[in-house]
Amino acid sequence: MKKNKVFRPTAFAFPYLAVTLVFVIVPLILVMIYAFRGEDGGFSFENFVHVFSEEAYRTALLRTIGIAFLATAVCLLIAYPVAYILSQAPFNKWAILALLFVVPMWMNFMLRILALNNLLSMLDIPKGLLASVIGLVYDFFPYMLLPIYTVLSNMDKSYLEASRDLGASDFKTFWRVTFPLSIPGIISGISMVFMPIFSSYAVTDMLGTMSTSIIGSKIAVLFTDPITYGDGAALSFVLLLIVLVTMFIGSLISRRSAKPLKGGSKV
Numbered sequence: 001m002k003k004n005k006v007f008r009p010t011a012f013a014f015p016y017l018a019v020t021l022v023f024v025i026v027p028l029i030l031v032m033i034y035a036f037r038g039e040d041g042g043f044s045f046e047n048f049v050h051v052f053s054e055e056a057y058r059t060a061l062l063r064t065i066g067i068a069f070l071a072t073a074v075c076l077l078i079a080y081p082v083a084y085i086l087s088q089a090p091f092n093k094w095a096i097l098a099l100l101f102v103v104p105m106w107m108n109f110m111l112r113i114l115a116l117n118n119l120l121s122m123l124d125i126p127k128g129l130l131a132s133v134i135g136l137v138y139d140f141f142p143y144m145l146l147p148i149y150t151v152l153s154n155m156d157k158s159y160l161e162a163s164r165d166l167g168a169s170d171f172k173t174f175w176r177v178t179f180p181l182s183i184p185g186i187i188s189g190i191s192m193v194f195m196p197i198f199s200s201y202a203v204t205d206m207l208g209t210m211s212t213s214i215i216g217s218k219i220a221v222l223f224t225d226p227i228t229y230g231d232g233a234a235l236s237f238v239l240l241l242i243v244l245v246t247m248f249i250g251s252l253i254s255r256r257s258a259k260p261l262k263g264g265s266k267v
Contacts (some may be wrong), residue, residue, distance in 0.1 A: 028240075034233035047234035057218065059234065064214040065242075067129070067204070071136035072144075078137070079144040083185075084178075087152035091154040094232065111135050112139065113206050120207065132208035136197055143196075144189035151185030152178070187250040195243045199233050214241065 043252025051057050086097055104112060117136055120131050159181065165174040201216035215235060222232030 019203040031233045031236050031240075034229045035237040036051055036168055037145065039232060046231040048238075051231055051234045051238070057215075057231075058214045059214065060218050061235075061238070063212070063215070065200055067132065067136070067212065067214060068194050069135050069138070071197055072190055072194040074133060075141055076190065076259050079141060079189065080148055080182075080186070082154055083145055083149035087155075101145055104138075105142055109139070110202070113203060124138040127207055128209055129212050132204045132212045135203040139200070139203060140193040143192040147188035147192065148182060148185040149184050151188075155181050161267070171230065184254045187254045191247060191250050195246060198239050 035044055035047055037044070038046050059238040082101075116135055120127075120134065125131055125134070143245050143251060155178070158222055159177050163177045168176065199216040199219075200216065201214050201220060202210050204214050205217055219232045219239075222235070
């Protein structure tokens with residue numbers, strides 16, 4: 001009996017590949033074309049020279065990186081203890097609590113920010129850096145919590161038992177066993193929070209001021225005028241490089257953190 005080769009498992013990937021080609025690959029190619037196209041229509045780096053020579057662009061880029069680092073650090077400092085406590089519950093009885101942190105994500109993004117804006121106004125928290133960071137943490141917190149919680153809850157508990165059997169204290173067990181094993185979840189959470197902040201200018205525009213405007217807002221303005229397409233594409237390409245470097249560094253850290261336990265780590 002001949003096998004039906006029409007419905008091979010790989011065939012189900014074609015719709016995804018088509019969507020990726022149309023909505024990801026083609027826009028990236030267009031961005032690269034505009035980024036490296038000069039005023040005469042030929043290949044040129046003049047858009048990048050203009051971008052890095054403008055103080056407003058440099059300031060916005062550095063400000064964006066600073067705000068992204070700050071919001072990501074706050075998310076991590078809050079999410080890790082919460083994920084650790086939830087993962088330690090016997091039989092995952094507290095797993096429903098992890099779902100409660102995700103429930104706000106079912107609401108429309110703009111509605112969440114508008115509601116938070118009203119709440120901050122009631123608390124007399126003015127628009128600015130603090131309000132912007134609160135908004136970013138509120139919006140991206142689940143993306144930091146869930147990867148860490150998943151890694152901690154699926155962790156092989158025999159490592160912890162072996163550490164305690166060897167006489168290690170609870171703190172030493174956490175620092176030498178639990179934390180290294182949870183690094184892949186931390187890296188995943190950082191990637192899911194740090195990188196999207198560059199384009200989440202709606203949060204800083206609604207909760208911040210001109211002093212907290214991030215580079216995504218600049219790019220959105222530049223792409224509204226065909227004359228400034230080149231500058232917007234160049235800035236987008238710079239952000240793409242930052243994202244790729246961040247992903248590469250995160251991958252290296254994840255690989256190195258997994259090596260000690262393969263050969264057996266000393267407690």
